[in-house]
Amino acid sequence: MNLHAIELTTRDGNQLRFECADxxxxxxxxxxxxxxxxxxxxxxxxxxCYADVTHxxxxxxxxxPSALSAEDQAKGGTxxxxxFPHSDLNISLPFDNDRILIGEVKIRNAEISAxxxxxxxxxxxELCLVPDEDGCCLAEFEPGxxxxxxxxGLAIKRAYSLSNTGNWEGRLEFLIRLQPGGLFSTWLKEQxxxxxxxxxxxxxxxxxxxxxxxRPRWFLAxxxxxxxxxxxxxxxxxxxxxxxxxxYFGANRVEDLFCQSELKALQVExxxxxxxxxxxxxxxxxxxxxxxxxxxxxxxxxxxxxMPDIYLCGPPALIDAxxxxxxxxxxxxxxxLSERFLPT
Amino acid sequence: MFCYQCEQTDxxxxxxxxxTAKGMCGKDATTSDLQDLLIHxxxxxxxxxxxxxxxxVPDNAAGEFMLYGMFTTLTNVNFNPxxxxxxxxxxxxxxxxxxxxYITAALAADQMPEQLTGSAIWQPAADLDGLxxxxxxxxxxxxxxxxxxxxxxxxxxxxYGLKGVCAYAHHAYALGRESATVYTGxxxxxxxLSSAPTDVDAxxxxxxxxxxxxxxxxxxxxxxxxxxxxAQQPTQVLVTPTPGKAILVSxxxxxxxxxxxxxxxxxxxxxxxxxxxxxxxAYPKLKAYSHLVGNYGGAWQDQQKEFTEFPGAILMTSNCxxxxxxxxxxxxxxxxPVGWPGVRHISDKNxxxxxxxxxxxPGFKDAVSEKTITVGFGRDAVLxxxxxxxxxxxxxxxxxxxxxxxxxxxxxxxxxxTDFAEQAPQDTVIMxxxxxxxxxxxxxxxxxxxxxxxxxxxxCNDSYSAIKIATALAEAFECGVNxxxxxxVVSWFEQKxxxxxxxxxxxxxxxxxxxxxxxxxxxxNLVQVLVDKFGLLPNTTAQADIEASLxxxxx
Numbered sequence: 026m027n028l029h030a031i032e033l034t035t036r037d038g039n040q041l042r043f044e045c046a047d048x049x050x051x052x053x054x055x056x057x058x059x060x061x062x063x064x065x066x067x068x069x070x071x072x073x074c075y076a077d078v079t080h081x082x083x084x085x086x087x088x089x090p091s092a093l094s095a096e097d098q099a100k101g102g103t104x105x106x107x108x109f110p111h112s113d114l115n116i117s118l119p120f121d122n123d124r125i126l127i128g129e130v131k132i133r134n135a136e137i138s139a140x141x142x143x144x145x146x147x148x149x150x151e152l153c154l155v156p157d158e159d160g161c162c163l164a165e166f167e168p169g170x171x172x173x174x175x176x177x178g179l180a181i182k183r184a185y186s187l188s189n190t191g192n193w194e195g196r197l198e199f200l201i202r203l204q205p206g207g208l209f210s211t212w213l214k215e216q217x218x219x220x221x222x223x224x225x226x227x228x229x230x231x232x233x234x235x236x237x238x239x240r241p242r243w244f245l246a247x248x249x250x251x252x253x254x255x256x257x258x259x260x261x262x263x264x265x266x267x268x269x270x271x272x273y274f275g276a277n278r279v280e281d282l283f284c285q286s287e288l289k290a291l292q293v294e295x296x297x298x299x300x301x302x303x304x305x306x307x308x309x310x311x312x313x314x315x316x317x318x319x320x321x322x323x324x325x326x327x328x329x330x331x332m333p334d335i336y337l338c339g340p341p342a343l344i345d346a347x348x349x350x351x352x353x354x355x356x357x358x359x360x361x362l363s364e365r366f367l368p369t
Numbered sequence: 370m371f372c373y374q375c376e377q378t379d380x381x382x383x384x385x386x387x388x389t390a391k392g393m394c395g396k397d398a399t400t401s402d403l404q405d406l407l408i409h410x411x412x413x414x415x416x417x418x419x420x421x422x423x424x425x426v427p428d429n430a431a432g433e434f435m436l437y438g439m440f441t442t443l444t445n446v447n448f449n450p451x452x453x454x455x456x457x458x459x460x461x462x463x464x465x466x467x468x469x470x471y472i473t474a475a476l477a478a479d480q481m482p483e484q485l486t487g488s489a490i491w492q493p494a495a496d497l498d499g500l501x502x503x504x505x506x507x508x509x510x511x512x513x514x515x516x517x518x519x520x521x522x523x524x525x526x527x528x529y530g531l532k533g534v535c536a537y538a539h540h541a542y543a544l545g546r547e548s549a550t551v552y553t554g555x556x557x558x559x560x561x562l563s564s565a566p567t568d569v570d571a572x573x574x575x576x577x578x579x580x581x582x583x584x585x586x587x588x589x590x591x592x593x594x595x596x597x598x599x600a601q602q603p604t605q606v607l608v609t610p611t612p613g614k615a616i617l618v619s620x621x622x623x624x625x626x627x628x629x630x631x632x633x634x635x636x637x638x639x640x641x642x643x644x645x646x647x648x649x650x651a652y653p654k655l656k657a658y659s660h661l662v663g664n665y666g667g668a669w670q671d672q673q674k675e676f677t678e679f680p681g682a683i684l685m686t687s688n689c690x691x692x693x694x695x696x697x698x699x700x701x702x703x704x705x706p707v708g709w710p711g712v713r714h715i716s717d718k719n720x721x722x723x724x725x726x727x728x729x730x731p732g733f734k735d736a737v738s739e740k741t742i743t744v745g746f747g748r749d750a751v752l753x754x755x756x757x758x759x760x761x762x763x764x765x766x767x768x769x770x771x772x773x774x775x776x777x778x779x780x781x782x783x784x785x786x787t788d789f790a791e792q793a794p795q796d797t798v799i800m801x802x803x804x805x806x807x808x809x810x811x812x813x814x815x816x817x818x819x820x821x822x823x824x825x826x827x828x829c830n831d832s833y834s835a836i837k838i839a840t841a842l843a844e845a846f847e848c849g850v851n852x853x854x855x856x857x858v859v860s861w862f863e864q865k866x867x868x869x870x871x872x873x874x875x876x877x878x879x880x881x882x883x884x885x886x887x888x889x890x891x892x893x894n895l896v897q898v899l900v901d902k903f904g905l906l907p908n909t910t911a912q913a914d915i916e917a918s919l920x921x922x923x924x
Contacts, residue, residue, distance in 0.1 A: 037390075037397055038389065038390040038391025038397060039391070122692065123692070123693070123694075123695055123698060123711070124695070125695070126695050126696075127694070128696070157731075159731030159732075159734070160731070161729055161730055161731050162729070163699065163700075163726075163729050163730065165698075165699040165700075166699075167695075167698070167711065191699045193725050193726050193728070193729035193730075194729070234710075234711065236450050236451060236710035237399065237450060237497060238399060238403065238450040238451060238453070238454040238497035238500065239451060239454035239455065239496070239497060240497050264711075264713070266451060267451070267455055330496075331495070331496040331498075
């Protein structure tokens with residue numbers, strides 16, 4: 026067994042070092058060194074632990090091709106949870122140092138405080154952290170992060186993005202699309218009731234706002250990909266951030282859209298927010314944009330004076346298409362940030 | 370980016386300075402470049418403000434904007450590129466306002482308005498990429514190939530000294546004190562810098578003018594502090610925690626602390642001072658609040674560990690913030706000129722969210738055995754016992770005074786100050802100020818005939834007290850400050866220390882020991898000038914420097 030020196034450089038220039046044996050994946054080795062990197066499934070399925078190897082040799086183990094595009098792989102992109110080093114490695118991380126936890130991921134109990142249908146097959150789930158031994162229930166997370174929810178006794182853990190912002194009352198809000206036949210979905214639909222207790226793991230995840238001065242921010246969400254966008258927009262409203270900002274929110278049918286009243290309320294607090302609802306197959310009387318959010322993005326990028334920072338969240342096909350559109354219009358890769366919703 | 374304004378600047382290359390994606394302080398290249406451009410924008414305001422003031426249409430609001438803008442560019446103050454993008458647009462608007470009133474006043478006085486150039490006609494680019502292109506033209510190294518490193522170093526000395534002056538003046542302003550003389554001096558210095566000066570004597574003269582101006586600013590600040598909260602009194606401060614909910618207040622802004630104390634009285638939340646806020650315990654009107662319970666932690670460079678462990682909410686009122694760790698990002702708040710992306714900022718002294726956070730956090734649970742230190746030897750306290758002190762010197766009980774103070778930092782060379790204080794002979798008195806004191810302020814130094822051997826004068830902002838004490842002693846002994854049995858051992862880190870150094874030099878105080886390393890912006894030629902002209906002494910070892918000081922060899 027050989028030990029290799031691994032050097033990580035965060036987007037904001039911080040460096041961290043640890044050692045990794047050649048039969049060990051990088052995510053695990055980092056965790057052994059008490060460096061908890063943003064990750065979720067740990068088995069090459071979700072793409073959360075994406076990073077770029079800038080120097081050194083490695084093997085990329087079995088993974089889901091939707092979680093790592095061929096284009097990214099060609100330029101050194103990898104998934105840390107299935108990367109095994111053959112040499113010392115230099116790795117560039119696509120997020121800031123503040124997303125790296127030194128220590129351990131928190132596990133807390135939370136009670137269901139509300140379950141509400143907000144659209145067809147979409148629920149809003151609100152949890153309230155159970156006070157810890159000190160009587161505290163802080164909900165500490167960064168906008169864009171997710172938590173893993175675990176139903177006691179069911180041995181199912183599912184990751185969902187938070188749609189609210191950090192607070193001191195212990196409130197956690199999620200937007201959840203019910204997957205036909207999904208274990209968690211079925212439990213949520215048929216058994217979950219207010220007052221039941223879940224355990225929550227996290228916060229986790231690297232997706233979030235990127236501070237780059239006053240560059241416009243364009244958020245593009247498909248379905249419940251809206252959740253992290255809501256969190257970031259609410260953060261912007263809370264902090265009165267002045268960036269020009271727009272949200273492309275896409276759904277297949279008008280009745281699949283949700284959270285319109287929340288978005289309207291946000292526009293009061295964040296007056297520069299433009300919301301573009303994109304419906305792929307609308308009824309005849311639809312007055313909004315007809316097409317996918319990527320169609321709308323492509324159209325607007327053609328007229329853009331300044332290349333915006335683009336935030337993407339939704340199914341992989343949507344993200345791949347949006348990334349391709351952004352590249353075609355000359356938006357630098359570092360200005361495109363994404364979170365893929367993949368089944369795990 | 371290129372930045373070498375602080376002591377910890379990257380010295381791993383032949384040319385010292387932080388020039389990669391991120392500086393040693395954690396400031397990223399974008400923020401650093403925008404700060405350079407903001408200074409350019411402030412120079413543009415000053416060009417008009419100076420001329421407007423000369424025509425009796427001063428714009429003190431523009432002056433305050435310059436103080437604030439300069440303060441945001443100090444080391445460990447504001448790291449938020451969004452904030453700088455906004456400030457740049459504001460700077461152009463302020464400049465246009467001052468320009469308009471200047472032109473109106475000039476025409477009213479039958480004068481042809483001057484056609485100003487450079488920073489006076491700068492227009493901020495509409496987007497970040499454009500701003501960064503503009504910044505590339507105006508950094509501290511602009512013109513290096515034409516004027517050489519000595520001139521760039523002297524311009525840096527002026528600029529960084531000026532930043533310190535502005536920070537102190539902003540602290541005074543925050544407590545309602547401002548002065549036309551101070552604004553005039555700041556406008557003059559920025560206008561001078563905007564002319565890209567190349568004359569060595571003119572640059573040195575400007576540095577000394579800033580030193581003199583800074584004395585006035587520190588007097589203003591001293592008056593602001595003592596006028597608002599009373600003169601410091603020797604006070605025992607608890608340095609161990611008290612059970613209960615807790616808020617930690619760091620930085621230098623006593624006004625923010627006072628507002629928070631008022632808003633938290635009767636809430637059951639205990640308030641702790643951190644770092645440079647320690648001297649607050651000595652001010653009568655602040656210590657009157659019984660829930661200002663104690664001091665927590667050490668100097669700024671230990672904050673990531675200490676804030677992680679602190680079981681309450683945290684408020685950072687001025688420098689020195691370093692990257693907030695995930696463990697406490699949700700419970701640290703900034704105020705005044707301070708900023709960090711994604712960290713909550715309170716701009717209106719309404720600390721309700723901070724208080725809410727503190728209530729939701731556990732606070733300290735267990736009682737521990739109490740430990741205290743003594744602070745509060747401002748000039749009134751020391752000069753109040755001047756007779757006793759003078760008598761002790763005359764009798765030989767006190768052989769020498771050392772002023773060991775300034776900023777602290779993480780560099781290992783800073784152990785020098787611990788060694789210096791602890792190795793100073795028993796018949797010497799150590800005065801200290803700034804956060805460098807945390808290296809030795811829990812050490813038991815004893816006393817000389819009832820006079821404590823360690824006298825804590827306060828914040829670095831209280832350097833004025835030190836100068837007043839030295840001047841008063843010199844009067845009592847009918848000699849100059851340089852003839853007193855007093856040695857100044859100054860530890861510097863950031864730009865306020867540069868301003869204080871200029872004040873000492875402008876006052877003709879010689880043989881100041883400066884460390885732990887000399888500023889990277891001082892070239893060997895400039896160091897030689899400061900050594901020759903002002904007797905500036907680089908550190909050697911603590912023991913050798915103590916011996917040299919006691920033998921009172923004039924340099």
